[in-house]
Amino acid sequence: MASSPHPLALRIGRRRFVLQRDPTKCGVVYRRTVARAARMSTEKDALGQPPARRFEVPGFAMTMLDLDATPAMTRLGPLGAEDAIRDRPEVATTTPVFVWGDKRVVLSPQISVGFDPSRIDAAGIAAVTGLRLVRTGPDYVILALEDTANLLSVVQEISALPGVNYAEPDLVTIGRHIRPPASAARSFSAEPGPQAAFVNVFAPQAWQAAGSVAGVRIAVLDDGVDIQHPALAGAVVASFDAVNGSEQPIEPNGWDYHGTACAGVMTGLSKQPDFRGIAGGAKLLAVRIAQSPAQGQPWASSNSILRSGIDWAVANGADVLSNSWGCPPSTIVSDGVRAARENGRGGKGVVMVFAAGNSGGPVEFPATLEGTIAVGAVNLADEPKTFASSDGENWWASSTGPELTIAAPGVRVKTTDITGDIGRSPTDWRDDFNGTSAACPIVAGAAALVLSVAPGLTADEVTRALTGAADKVGSGGYDASGRNDFLGWGRLNVASALDRVRAGSRLVGRVTPLLLSNDIRLWFISAGAGESGLFVLEKDDADRLAQLSSAGTDVTIAYDTRVDSPVGSLLQGARLLTGSSLGSSVIGGSTSAPGGGDPPPDEVHLPRPGEDVFSTHAAGAGEAVAAVPRSTPPPLPQKVANPIPSRRSKR
Known part of the structure; x- marks a missing residue:
């Protein structure tokens, strides 16, 4: 891939995500015959000195280099330094390094292709593209290129093939688990009983x-x-x-x-x-x-x-x-x-x-x-x-x-x-x-x-x-x-x-009476987060519910089954439990944004963090990782707008 300062745009469904380039780093895809020692020598010769940090991506003949503070970076700039690496005969190509939250992302020499099994299969895609099969799934295939030089253009070509639902780069994510400082390392205190987190x-x-x-x-x-x-x-x-x-x-x-x-x-x-x-x-x-x-x-x-x-x-x-x-x-x-x-x-x-x-x-x-x-x-x-x-x-x-x-x-x-x-x-x-x-x-x-x-x-x-x-x-x-x-x-x-769960299904919320006759009242309960239902009650429960409803009190309704109908969800076997017996909790928790469905077709840019996620020195297991900027977060809002080998003993 030719050097480029441009970000990487990913379209997933209706949303477009943009990964900004990290100009201080580049990915180097070596020819597979090049040994590790030769790779390190190549980097030293091309950059004028060994990079301060390098990360060899497991499973790929690829290394992520830190170009910062090298003579080539100082003299030629980030794109020029990357060109100097790419021009070496040991190198197949170079690839930009992108930022995603607190992680780095590089393009691997592989493409993920989703397909319609009724129209084409994995072997057919491999035959049409001439690319090597790496892995197959029920409706996807992973294809390998020799390098990433033309990866994005190949992705576009494959996307247009009949029966292909999508094609995208098989991105490699490089991240680091957070670790307490070495001084905070403890070895487990064996007090009886469950730990505080579980209590x-x-x-x-x-x-x-x-x-x-x-x-x-x-x-x-x-x-x-x-x-x-x-x-x-x-x-x-x-x-x-x-x-x-x-x-x-x-x-x-x-x-x-x-x-x-x-x-x-x-x-x-x-x-x-x-x-x-x-x-x-x-x-x-x-x-x-x-x-x-x-x-x-x-x-x-x-x-x-x-x-x-x-x-x-x-x-x-x-x-x-x-x-x-x-x-x-x-x-x-x-x-x-x-x-x-x-x-x-x-x-x-x-x-x-x-x-x-x-x-x-x-x-x-x-x-x-x-x-x-x-x-x-x-x-x-x-x-x-x-x-x-x-x-x-x-x-x-x-x-x-x-x-x-x-x-x-x-x-x-x-x-x-x-x-x-x-x-x-x-x-x-x-x-x-x-x-x-x-x-x-x-x-x-x-x-x-x-x-x-x-x-x-x-x-x-x-x-x-x-x-x-x-x-x-x-x-x-x-x-x-x-x-x-x-x-x-x-x-x-x-x-x-x-x-x-043991008590059966419940809804907690405000109820509204719908009078059908002098003897029959239909009730509507709204429990928030899109959860609601229609139900009837026995007379005594209905009289109690009328009092709670007029007082504007949250109530708890238990029911046996829910049946969808043209007028809404019908709660069968409904019965009144004590008003507010479950507090203000809502059983209708949603894991998507309010309103449900696909998010609007917008563009998402995440801020670039201050933390670097890779290094080569043999850091201790308890080494602290540099934190992202520690600004004080805003206070909680008053209202959210958008509702196996043998082991060895320890030393």
Whole structure:
């Protein structure tokens, strides 16, 4: 690809997303015969000195270089320095590096193509294009080019082929998990009883009310899971390495401990020390969708790898997917999420839980997709997690926005660490897991508990159970429907969610009488977030309801079934519970922007953060990452406008 200062525009559905170029970096695609030592020598000769930082993208003959402060950059500028690299005989081509939130994005020499199976198949697309097949799915194919020189023009040509629904670059995302400073590293204190994060969401009460979770499968899509950890070994029923397409048991890199931490939060069980995950006893599907090439370096994944991991988890019976990751907007990923929501669990839909992000900026894709549960974070004092919240972790803040669904604790969460002489802490445990990465598996585990009580619920019904039972913590600022952009519908309350499910379907809201005759009254209830219904009651209940209605009091209506009709939803078997018996919570939580449907066809520019996400020095496992600018967030609004090898012992 020729050097260009232009941004990269991605069109997903009706929205156009723009990724701005990072002028201080470039991606270098080497010829596959060039050894690593020769690559480093090439960079030194072309730039006048070795780059201060370089990141070798796992799985691709590609390196991301920092051009800043090199003689070539000073003398020729960023585009000239990139030209100097590209002109070397060892280099196939160069590619720009783009910014997406707190991550970097590069073009890989691959293209994702979605197609209509009734009109064309994977082999037909390969034959027409003359490109090599890398991976195939039910309605998509991944094609490889020799390099990225003409990638975008090839994408346009393939998009025009008969039977092709879309073609897009298979973007590689490079990111870094947030880490507490090394001085904050702790190794897990084994006090008896549940940890504070679980107490805050009423997990102990939920455990008493839950059914058996042994039949519920949770998939964790991350950088791998230590399936030999004593607290996890009994939970893992299958594993998949989407990075290389292998179903053989995988062992994550010793420094890739993020997935093991997420798995412990959900399904860990241990007597020594006393530890229980939020859904301890549930079954675990361990899916690796990312990896880091060395200690201290960031993780990398591609859109096609992410889709492959989602597809495998759904095909292997996942009821819930826990996703503590984000990527640039992508049709192949959004199609995978949609297919899981529509077709998984025999048509009831897989519960798709995503971390909202840790930049303090907008909610990250794919948590922005309709039908997902976007999880934000609170601290252990039930404050929205900001750069200035009282927990002292001023290097990260929970992402916010109208897509946010619910919040859960994301500070000082106790969980599992990789066993042996590796991992985050000196033991096989840690008590400093943080971020929306930690909050996400808490909510995923809560969804599993809901399904343990009511396995027949659809994914939407699970979401409504969680959002309708959420506690309105924080200093206020919930809109008329019951949500805000900092906490969604509130902080998770697992016990209340199970109470709602066990009690049957309920709506909470204001009612309006519709007089049909002297003896028959039809009632209309509006519960917010698009939830409403028509119902009739026995006379005594109807008289009580008339009094509550005239007083403008919220009421709780339980019902057996909902039937759609030309005049609206009819609630059959309706009965009046106590007025405001569930507080001001709303069971009609929505995971999309108010109004539903597709977002308007606009253009989205995210601000460029101040953090650099990659480096080559062998940083310690507890190295702090430079924070994005720590401006104090605005106060909560009063109204939201838009309603496996053997292990070694630790040292």
